[in-house]
Amino acid sequence: MAPRTVLITGCSSGIGLALAVRLARDKQRRFRVIATVRNVSRSGALVAAAGSALGRTLEIKQLDVCDEGSIRACLDSIPGRHVDVLVSNAGVGMIGPLECQSLAAMQGLMDTNFFGLVRLVKEVLPDMKRRRSGHIVVISSVMGLQGIVFNDVYAASKFAVEGFCESLVVQALRFNVAISLVEPGPVTTEFEAKVYEEAERADYSQTDPETAEIFTKLYLRNSKDVFASLGQSPEDIAEHTLRVIEAARPPFRHQTNAAYTPMAALKHADPSGALMTDAFYKLVFKYDAVLRLGLRAIRLLRWKAQKVQAGARLLGFK
Ligand SMILES: NC(=O)C1=CN([C@@H]2O[C@H](COP(=O)(O)OP(=O)(O)OC[C@H]3O[C@@H](n4cnc5c(N)ncnc54)[C@H](OP(=O)(O)O)[C@@H]3O)[C@@H](O)[C@H]2O)C=CC1
Numbered sequence: 549m550a551p552r553t554v555l556i557t558g559c560s561s562g563i564g565l566a567l568a569v570r571l572a573r574d575k576q577r578r579f580r581v582i583a584t585v586r587n588v589s590r591s592g593a594l595v596a597a598a599g600s601a602l603g604r605t606l607e608i609k610q611l612d613v614c615d616e617g618s619i620r621a622c623l624d625s626i627p628g629r630h631v632d633v634l635v636s637n638a639g640v641g642m643i644g645p646l647e648c649q650s651l652a653a654m655q656g657l658m659d660t661n662f663f664g665l666v667r668l669v670k671e672v673l674p675d676m677k678r679r680r681s682g683h684i685v686v687i688s689s690v691m692g693l694q695g696i697v698f699n700d701v702y703a704a705s706k707f708a709v710e711g712f713c714e715s716l717v718v719q720a721l722r723f724n725v726a727i728s729l730v731e732p733g734p735v736t737t738e739f740e741a742k743v744y745e746e747a748e749r750a751d752y753s754q755t756d757p758e759t760a761e762i763f764t765k766l767y768l769r770n771s772k773d774v775f776a777s778l779g780q781s782p783e784d785i786a787e788h789t790l791r792v793i794e795a796a797r798p799p800f801r802h803q804t805n806a807a808y809t810p811m812a813a814l815k816h817a818d819p820s821g822a823l824m825t826d827a828f829y830k831l832v833f834k835y836d837a838v839l840r841l842g843l844r845a846i847r848l849l850r851w852k853a854q855k856v857q858a859g860a861r862l863l864g865f866k
Pocket residue numbers: 557558559560561562563564585586587590611612613614637638639640641660664687688689690731732733734735736737738739740742782
């Protein structure tokens with residue numbers, strides 16, 4: 549079987565980088581990876597991680613999801629514009645009180661996270677439909693299923709992604725093109741540091757003192773604990789995404805973190821939304837100390853499991 553051509557966006561760091569390298573280093577050499585970055589000068593980490601795969605099973609190309617011209621130029625540079633699997637991964641985060649965020653910043657986020665996907669699909673889908681074959685894999689988020697306090701605009705961008713794909717999937721299926729949404733919970737990548745840096749720079753005089761305090765004292769602390777306890781590695785997400793890509797019948801949705809599944813299911817258990825709002829209200833404002841304790845216990849268990857694994861490796865069991 550000829551290797552499948554996989555085009556991935558946002559490969560300068562995080563999930564995109566991990567996935568590009570994982571696929572390019574596939575032992576069965578099933579993939580030819582086109583790892584795209586919006587700024588080629590930021591390819592250092594990718595080049596280092598790709599190692600000997602660079603120039604063999606992995607090539608780096610420029611692609612900015614906010615620029616239709618750059619998407620077209622990238623596609624036109626591929627022989628026959630042939631892409632078997634498109635992975636729409638590029639994305640940015642945004643946290644904080646709404647009053648502290650400019651409309652321009654919100655529009656910029658929608659332009660990357662939602663319209664970036666739309667631009668890619670408009671460019672790639674017609675070729676896939678013509679060939680009656682292809683797979684569009686979208687790195688969405690659990691926040692495409694369930695909003696989280698102080699993530700209003702980011703969650704909205706991922707809800708938009710989910711609505712877009714949910715609508716398109718049936719038409720695509722008619723042309724034998726699959727669409728899959730990968731829905732990670734928190735992942736420890738530059739994404740986290742970038743949103744905290746922005747939170748540090750934010751002007752909290754734009755909101756009332758109570759909201760500013762809830763965000764800076766309560767949310768940020770709990771969010772850091774959530775990432776430390778429940779965060780997955782980008783390599784984990786790459787493994788999950790590989791399973792979606794190689795599936796004979798790709799799933800439409802794939803959640804990567806079982807800890808989030810009950811949270812995302814609350815709205816379905818009670819369509820009025822009361823169960824969901826009540827549960828989140830209590831988690832954020834009432835039982836935050838219990839939440840932190842639970843998260844700390846998970847961190848301890850994870851740490852112990854890592855020690856056991858390291859010991860097993862030392863003894864030659866793995
Ligand atoms: N980290 C997390 O907790 C989670 C992340 N996700 C999603 O995963 C995806 C990847 O994020 P993650 O790896 O964590 O974060 P990173 O910040 O590590 O990576 C984001 C990537 O997107 C790129 N990017 C941003 N804007 C553009 C653009 N206009 N055109 C092309 N590339 C662009 C960045 O490039 P550059 O270096 O040039 O900025 C970078 O390569 C995102 O869609 C995010 O929403 C989903 C769930 C959880």
